Amino acid sequence: MKKYTMMLMVFHAIIAWSQPAFLDTEDVAGGFTSPVSVTHAGDGSNRLFVTQQGGQIKVVENGTHLPTAFLDISSIISSGGEQGLLGLAFHPDYANNGFFYVNYTDTNGDTVVERYTVSAGDANVADPNSGLIILTFDQPFAAHNGGDVHFGPLDGYLYISSGDGSGDPMASQDASSLLGKILRIDVDVDDFPADPLKNYAIPLDNPYVGVAGADEVWVSGLRNPWRFSLDRLNGDLYIGDVGEDTWEEFNYVPASSSGGENFGWPCFEGLDYSGVSGCNSNGPNEPPIAMLEHDQPGSNYCTAVGGYRYRGIDYPGLYGWYLFTDWCDGTYFAARPLGPGWEVHDMGTLVGGFAVTGMGEDEQGELYAVAWTGLLKITGPTEAPDDLIFFSGFESP
Ligand SMILES: [Ca+2]
Numbered sequence: 001m002k003k004y005t006m007m008l009m010v011f012h013a014i015i016a017w018s019q020p021a022f023l024d025t026e027d028v029a030g031g032f033t034s035p036v037s038v039t040h041a042g043d044g045s046n047r048l049f050v051t052q053q054g055g056q057i058k059v060v061e062n063g064t065h066l067p068t069a070f071l072d073i074s075s076i077i078s079s080g081g082e083q084g085l086l087g088l089a090f091h092p093d094y095a096n097n098g099f100f101y102v103n104y105t106d107t108n109g110d111t112v113v114e115r116y117t118v119s120a121g122d123a124n125v126a127d128p129n130s131g132l133i134i135l136t137f138d139q140p141f142a143a144h145n146g147g148d149v150h151f152g153p154l155d156g157y158l159y160i161s162s163g164d165g166s167g168d169p170m171a172s173q174d175a176s177s178l179l180g181k182i183l184r185i186d187v188d189v190d191d192f193p194a195d196p197l198k199n200y201a202i203p204l205d206n207p208y209v210g211v212a213g214a215d216e217v218w219v220s221g222l223r224n225p226w227r228f229s230l231d232r233l234n235g236d237l238y239i240g241d242v243g244e245d246t247w248e249e250f251n252y253v254p255a256s257s258s259g260g261e262n263f264g265w266p267c268f269e270g271l272d273y274s275g276v277s278g279c280n281s282n283g284p285n286e287p288p289i290a291m292l293e294h295d296q297p298g299s300n301y302c303t304a305v306g307g308y309r310y311r312g313i314d315y316p317g318l319y320g321w322y323l324f325t326d327w328c329d330g331t332y333f334a335a336r337p338l339g340p341g342w343e344v345h346d347m348g349t350l351v352g353g354f355a356v357t358g359m360g361e362d363e364q365g366e367l368y369a370v371a372w373t374g375l376l377k378i379t380g381p382t383e384a385p386d387d388l389i390f391f392s393g394f395e396s397p
């Protein structure tokens, strides 16, 4: 394990040419009901797919929100609060196999990751009878379901975020529980031919292979990693972890990692030790690259919304910056490595609080957000850069 030191650093001077400027947004499409994520199929169609919490996947083609759902699984899910259709990822070879994967809470409130297939006759409609359950696990209560899914751009494995389930938060520290983790599985092979509800394989380089119940775990110690992403350029993993009383966290796992990072929850919230029974004040607690503190004057941070590292072409000033936000507050931030740590900039409030639930990329790497009933493209820079770096996680080997 690496050793860490952590420092909070406030910079008042920065290198002006290196900064992104304020972000803005451009309306792409509207008419969605409780949208929670947006992604693309990687099939050359340039379509965007918006998931609605109530169970529908909607298609945006050439800027038009198509009226017919790509898939509607509302009859097999529970939704509302933190439940529903929560995540969508297209198979890296979707153009050939038509497979895509949804993460939802079923009618019992338990997590299901299920594969569906596009229909044979219409690229904008999936086959509703094509479902194949990949993975399920129990959720003790309704909240903290995580729910995001993404394929690793380099390894091709499916990454799945799970919250602590809002039961015993020590599940996040229990390697044999799938709660409070990022999971990593191979959906192209079935290691469990006798089990119709487990249709995946364990990557042999997962960190806990052979530890009972922990084979799927990639990293642990998360509370509710509602939205995460993998850098399309290099496979780095960025996790927004929704905090409890004090700190919203944005966590990082480099692609060079062999997994096993422990982000501390519930023993730590941010860098604060909780003293929960069974915890150790010495850690482990992999520090965030950025944190938002609740109750800061003029702000309303309460729910981390993990974003994306911008790899698009339309806004060169944003290239390489990790953009993220907070659902309650709505302020956007941009972060990137600076020396041994990270610099973080306030990018302004784009569309207000209690609006942005998720972000996503199109096929070119341009970034989008879903907010209220709309799909927005994130644009910029258009204004003078902000000059405040207010936080930098500092990590030394
Ligand atoms: Ca099986």
Ligand SMILES: [Ca+2]
Binding pocket: 221, 241, 249, 263, 264, 265, 268, 269, 270, 286, 288
């Ligand atoms: Ca943490």
